[in-house]
Amino acid sequence: MDAPPGWRRGGNLPAELASFIGRGEHLRRLTEMLAASRLVTVTGPGGVGKTRLAVRAAGSQHGRFPDGVWMADLSQVRDPEMVPHALIAALELQDRSTRDRVDFLVDFLHDKELLLVLDTCEHLVAECSELVERLLGGYGVRVLVTSRQPLGLDIEQRLPLPPLDEADAVELFLDRASLVQPDLAPDRQTVAQICRHLDRMPLAIELAAGRLSALSAEQLLSLLNDRFRLLRREAHGVGPTRHHALRATMGWSHELCEADERLLWARLAVFAGSFDLAAAKYVCASDELPEAEVAGALSGLVDKSIVTRTSSSGRYRLLDTIRAYGAERLEELDETAWLCSRHRDYYLDLARQAERSWSKGSRQVYWYLRMVVEHPNVMASMEHCLATPHEIERGLDLAASLWFLWHACGFTGEGAHYLDRALKASRRPSRERCKALWVRAFVASGQGDIEGAERLARRCAEEAALLGDSEAMTYASKMTGLCAYLRGDFPRATAYLELAVKSFRAESGLNPGLLPAIVELAQCLGAQGQPENAEQLLSECLDLCEANGERWVRSYAYWALADVHRALGRTSRAITSAQRALRSKREFHDVIGSLLVMETLAWLLTDGSPDAASAEQAALLLGAAEAGWRRFGLERLFGSPPFMDQSEEAVRRAVAVLGEGAFQEIADKGAAFDLDEVIARAVA
Ligand SMILES: Nc1ncnc2c1ncn2[C@@H]1O[C@H](COP(=O)(O)OP(=O)(O)OP(=O)(O)O)[C@@H](O)[C@H]1O
Ligand SMILES: [Mg+2]
Structure with missing residues (x-):
């Protein structure tokens, strides 16, 4: 994983998989409109080519927007409240604070010059238009929308x-056609007639061309003739509308599929975003469609252009219109509920597997990347659980299993949203609920909401006591200890964390609590003048990390160890340790972790009698960190007294060497850099 933490300026437009044809005139007009107007909406029916045109036009705009060209695909967003989250994720920001998401976006965008492409807005017109109106408050932001329906804004x-x-x-x-039958040279006249029947709709054309593996162009035309004669008769001679042409093509493609392909098409509609073969096999197989036949049916659908396959990732997806058609068939088959529960089983199981693996410390980077890719499906199964009364416990389970994604991988705001919804919907105490409570507390602590975290930890302890759930009680202690530490109440923190570490140790193997609790306890001891004890704990923790391949907590352990080295007078080892921590943070996009370590590194660089070069590096880090906290909507260092003392001391020392003016100049430079650039310099 080499993507940088923080925010880069380039953009995230998707690569175009198939060739782009024509549209010269529309591209020119769209480019002109984007130069003249701050909000442009490409409208048109499903499958007419709005997304392709927008991606093309946006791709030519990079030079105009110093902060990049960014696209958010809203087609998979079902919960209107998730629209701002989707934008935050698309912009590769992390919603870490408890602030209102829209305020956060508005603040972030107010001084940016960028183009934002909002793809597929028709099912969220009200939310999108409200959001876009606010985002356009920043003068450098332009928005390009694709939607079957305009947003209805004046500008x-x-x-x-x-x-x-x-x-x-x-x-x-x-x-x-040449993709399915390279040697075929269909007669242009025949093709022109076919295209006329299809009303020259790109998606319909692609579907029809996909049939040439089994039919000649003439056979295709004669089939279409029959089909449209019937349609015209049904439409009383008015002639099929564009919508009809596409639907008819889809219906006809559907009929021409083999029975197992038809069934699979309907069942695949349950997926959101992309999926892999293993998921398709598990979710869609049944007596009528044995697992061994799913792969064959899937490749049949790929050949017929119903399903697209990305060669780089080997994953599959259905275009929106095609998925919607499948979903209708699924309803007709009366299989929607069954399929949704298969889908939920699969992703709940995947989430649990990911959690187990993460907690044991193995393949964390793999699981982080995997869950980011599976994100739309996981969210879809979460929505399913939350919308189905007797599935709330499963919803809690799913939301809680993903604690590492919420807490460690930057999906904090989203985690808070789902955990809150699941907790609100659940009434009676249960093990799942207790776990969701401590996970929510963990998430709150990452948002800098210490009070909220304490409240949740208390609730977790109360409900766990009722159930006799000793595991949840241990997590509640750990959370209470962490909060006390963040408040600077070290004796209280030590008491709770010692209790937690003791209980975690009693369990066999690694668990999500043990290693973080050891690091937190070590930090507490260090803060109370016991660096030797802290060092002993941290070296035990690092040994465990090493033995298990654990990388996430390891980075925190190196960070804590930097403090210990410093306390024991080993400044250069302290710096090396902080740099190690910073390198590890990049693997998980752990922005908050990076900011914490940057502050520590600045403090270490100014320790003793720093030379000008060290003071300059510290100033750069401090400037970048300050801007980083602001960018992610967080109070600097969560306002935590022990952390703030260090940070303020670092500033004082750097100013003493450089002078106020030079310090500010360098700090401003740090604030303007990409975080990754600053980190790369700091660890070089
Ligand atoms: N100019 C074009 N050149 C090549 N292929 C195209 C072109 N326009 C559209 N297509 C193809 O047609 C299909 C539908 O296009 P696209 O997804 O852009 O339509 P859309 O209008 O965005 O549909 P929806 O409303 O469902 O989002 C895609 O497979 C796309 O690659
Ligand atoms: Mg589209």
């Missing part, structure tokens, strides 16, 4: 996208 410029012109439609057909 919105609309570009209704018609189907392809005939020549381009034919070219698209021939291009996609």
Whole structure:
């Protein structure tokens, strides 16, 4: 994983998988509109090519926007409240604080010059238009929307996208046909007629061209003739509308599929975003569609352009319109509820597997990346659990199993949202609820909400006591200890953390609590003038990390060890340890962790009698860190007294060497850099 923590400026436009054809005139107009207007919406029916056009047009804008071109795909967002989260994720920001998400986005964007592409907004028009209106308060932000329906804002410029012109439609057909039958050279006249039938709708053309593996162009045309004659008759001679043309093509593609492909198409509609073969096998197999036949049916659907496969990741996905058609068939089969529960089983199991593996310290980077990819499906199964009364416990289980994703991988705000919803929906105490309570406390501590974390830990302890759930009681102690530490109440923190460490140790193997609790306890002891004891704990922790391949807590342990080395007069080892911690943080996009370590590193660099070079490096780190906390909407160092003392001391010492003016100048430079750039310099 080499993506930087913090925020980069380039953008995230997806790579185009298949060739792009025609649309010269519309690209030109769209570019002009983007120059003249701050909000442009490309409208048109499903499958007409809005997304492709937007991606193309946006791709040519990089030079104009110093802060990049960013795209948020909203097609998988089902919960309207998740719209701002989706934007935050698309911008590769992390929603770490308890602040209102929209305020956070508005603040972040107010001084940026960037283009934001909001793809597929028709199911969230009200939310999107409200959000876009606020985001456009920043003068450098422009928004390009694709939607079947405009947002309805006054400043919105609309570009209704018609189907392809005939020549381009034919070219698209021939291009996609050559992918399934490279040697085929269909007659252009026949193809032109086919395209006319399909109303020159790109998606319909792709679907039809996909059939050339089994049919000749002439056979295809004659089938279409029959089909549209019927449609015209049904429409009383009015002729099929564009919507009809696509639906008819889809219906017809559906009929031409083998029975197992039809069934699979319907069942695949349960996935959100992309999925892999293993998931398709587990979720979609049944007596009628044995597991061994899923792969064959899936590749049949790929051949027919119903399902797209990304060659780089080997994952599959359905375009929105095709998925919606499948979902209708699934309803007709009366299988929706069954499929949703298979889907939920699969992703709940995956989340548990990820948690087990993460807690044991193995393959953490793999699981982090995997869960980011599976994110839309995990959210979809969460929505399912929360919408189904007797599944609330499972929803709690799922939301709690993903603690590492929420807490360690930057999905804090989202975790808080789902945990809150699940906790609100659950009434009676249960083990799942207790776990969700301590996980929520953990998340709150990461948001700097110490009071909230304490309250949740207390509730967890009370409910766990009722149930006799000793494991949850241990986690509640750990959380209470952490909060006390963050408040600077070291004796209280030590008492709770010692209790927690003792209980965690009594369990066999690693668990999510042991290693973090050891690090926190070591920090407490260090803060109370016991660096030797702290060092002993940390070296035990690092040995355990090493033995298990644990990387996340390891980075915290190195960070804590830096303090210990410093207390024992080994400043250069302290610096090396902090640099190690910082390197590890990058693997998980752990921005908050990075900021914490940057502050410590600045403090260490100014220790003793620093030379000008060290003081300058410290100033750069302090400036970047201060801007980082602000960017993520957090109070600097959570306002935690022990941390703040160090940070303020570092500033004083650096100013003493450099002078006020030079310090500020360098700090400002640090604030303007990408976080990653600053980190790269600091660990070099
Ligand atoms: N100009 C084009 N060149 C090549 N392929 C195209 C073009 N326009 C659209 N397509 C293809 O047609 C299909 C539908 O296009 P796209 O997804 O952009 O439509 P859309 O209008 O965004 O649909 P929806 O409303 O469902 O989001 C895609 O597979 C896309 O690759
Ligand atoms: Mg689209």
